Amino acid sequence: MAEELFEQSRMALARQGMDVEQIIGQMQAFSIETPSWGYGNSGTRFKVFPWPGAASTLYEKLEDAAQVQRVTGCCPTVALHIPWDLVDDWSKVKEYAEHLGLRLGAVNPNLFQDGVYRFGSLCHFDPKVRTQAIEHVLECIQIAQTIDSKVISLWLADGTNYPGQDDLRRRRHRLHDALQTIVAALPADMRLFIEYKFFEPAFYSTDLPDWGTSLLMAQKLGPQAEVLVDTGHHPQGTNIAQIVAQLLEEERLGGFHFNDRKYADDDLMAGSLNPFELFCIFNEIIGAQHEGNTNAGRIAYMIDQSHNIEPKIEAMIQSIMHIQIAYAKALLVDRVALQQVQEQGDVLAAYRVLQDAYETDVRPLLAEVRVRQGLEPDPIGAFRSSGYAERIARERTGRAGVLGGYPGA
Numbered sequence: 478m479a480e481e482l483f484e485q486s487r488m489a490l491a492r493q494g495m496d497v498e499q500i501i502g503q504m505q506a507f508s509i510e511t512p513s514w515g516y517g518n519s520g521t522r523f524k525v526f527p528w529p530g531a532a533s534t535l536y537e538k539l540e541d542a543a544q545v546q547r548v549t550g551c552c553p554t555v556a557l558h559i560p561w562d563l564v565d566d567w568s569k570v571k572e573y574a575e576h577l578g579l580r581l582g583a584v585n586p587n588l589f590q591d592g593v594y595r596f597g598s599l600c601h602f603d604p605k606v607r608t609q610a611i612e613h614v615l616e617c618i619q620i621a622q623t624i625d626s627k628v629i630s631l632w633l634a635d636g637t638n639y640p641g642q643d644d645l646r647r648r649r650h651r652l653h654d655a656l657q658t659i660v661a662a663l664p665a666d667m668r669l670f671i672e673y674k675f676f677e678p679a680f681y682s683t684d685l686p687d688w689g690t691s692l693l694m695a696q697k698l699g700p701q702a703e704v705l706v707d708t709g710h711h712p713q714g715t716n717i718a719q720i721v722a723q724l725l726e727e728e729r730l731g732g733f734h735f736n737d738r739k740y741a742d743d744d745l746m747a748g749s750l751n752p753f754e755l756f757c758i759f760n761e762i763i764g765a766q767h768e769g770n771t772n773a774g775r776i777a778y779m780i781d782q783s784h785n786i787e788p789k790i791e792a793m794i795q796s797i798m799h800i801q802i803a804y805a806k807a808l809l810v811d812r813v814a815l816q817q818v819q820e821q822g823d824v825l826a827a828y829r830v831l832q833d834a835y836e837t838d839v840r841p842l843l844a845e846v847r848v849r850q851g852l853e854p855d856p857i858g859a860f861r862s863s864g865y866a867e868r869i870a871r872e873r874t875g876r877a878g879v880l881g882g883y884p885g886a
């Protein structure tokens with residue numbers, strides 16, 4: 478059945494002049510990093526509903542991530558959060574990850590949970606607090622070196638709640654100074670991603686509120702600093718695809734935190750609410766790549782979600798599938814035809830070139846990609862029939878408490 482469906486879509490795509498083998502190759506080369514914190518219990522500030530068997534140690538999180546990798550074949554790396562994932566012996570963790578067929582990915586410092594951070598971390602008016610925050614990031618750089626990770630992924634909760642609470646320009650100076658110290662400590666092959674978010678937890682001003690501020694910082698800091706786009710971190714209506722286009726042009730798009738949102742930083746499954754936006758984002762990236770943009774080839778695709786009421790491993794798999802679908806559809810855009818009608822000023826025809834790609838059912842193609850990798854065509858089905866969820870619910874019960882993790886991501 479799956480083969481027949483693939484054969485049909487292969488023929489249809491070939492008729493449109495698409496190189497199906499090339500697209501399959503591109504899909505096989507596409508990978509997405511999953512976050513350790515997405516496997517643990519999380520919730521809102523109102524209630525955390527623990528999931529039966531949810532991972533509580535880094536080892537368990539890696540085991541769960543290995544299941545996602547086992548059924549999707551495209552999630553070989555796992556992002557870490559320090560100190561939620563802090564361990565004594567990193568070489569043991571690294572070895573265990575490798576034994577599971579995984580590698581350790583971006584290291585995310587935590588500059589928001591210590592009691593001293595009430596008024597901020599890197600932007601705090603007290604130099605002692607700033608020093609503590611910088612030292613934590615330096616420790617994360619060291620951890621990254623031991624585990625062979627090449628990315629420090631920085632998100633700050635820094636901001637103010639009331640006008641006049643602190644001097645906005647002074648905060649910016651402090652931030653720049655601190656980031657300079659951090660970048661100076663990076664080994665030559667490590668990158669610093671600077672994530673922005675327009676509000677929350679700060680409600681009046683946020684020190685890194687938007688892509689422009691992150692980009693300015695990155696440009697001041699030199700080529701090792703890049704911008705991280707979390708798809709849930711924009712005001713309603715923001716055109717994220719255009720932000721992506723600009724960052725690509727500036728060669729400063731470090732990576733993504735994929736998730737979807739309806740109202741604010743909701744951290745729902747990527748592509749669950751606005752799959753077309755995801756497609757438009759990938760359309761910009763693939764368009765740039767076609768024209769030889771070098772940034773497009775080194776983007777770190779990562780998920781940043783907190784699964785509050787849904788099963789965590791399945792939510793991760795479902796998100797991966799949505800992202801793959803959006804990516805595959807963007808690969809189908811007829812770029813030659815698009816440019817042609819764009820330059821004729823044919824608005825509708827240009828829109829329809831995108832729609833042709835977007836409306837294509839790429840599921841048979843993705844099933845084929847998986848089958849060629851020796852996987853089941855349906856990752857959710859494969860996971861469900863493995864009995865893994867039931868097994869961890871039985872075996873881990875009693876241990877999986879609510880972690881030092883999220884209320885909200």
Ligand code: AOS
Binds near residue numbers: 672707742
């Ligand atoms: C917070 O809103 C951001 O999305 C962070 O990227 C993230 O959730 C955190 O840094 C995870 O460690």
Ligand code: ZN
Binds near residue numbers: 672707734781
């Ligand atoms: Zn994020």
Ligand code: ZN
Binds near residue numbers: 709742781
């Ligand atoms: Zn988010």
Ligand code: ZN
Binds near residue numbers: 707710
């Ligand atoms: Zn967030």
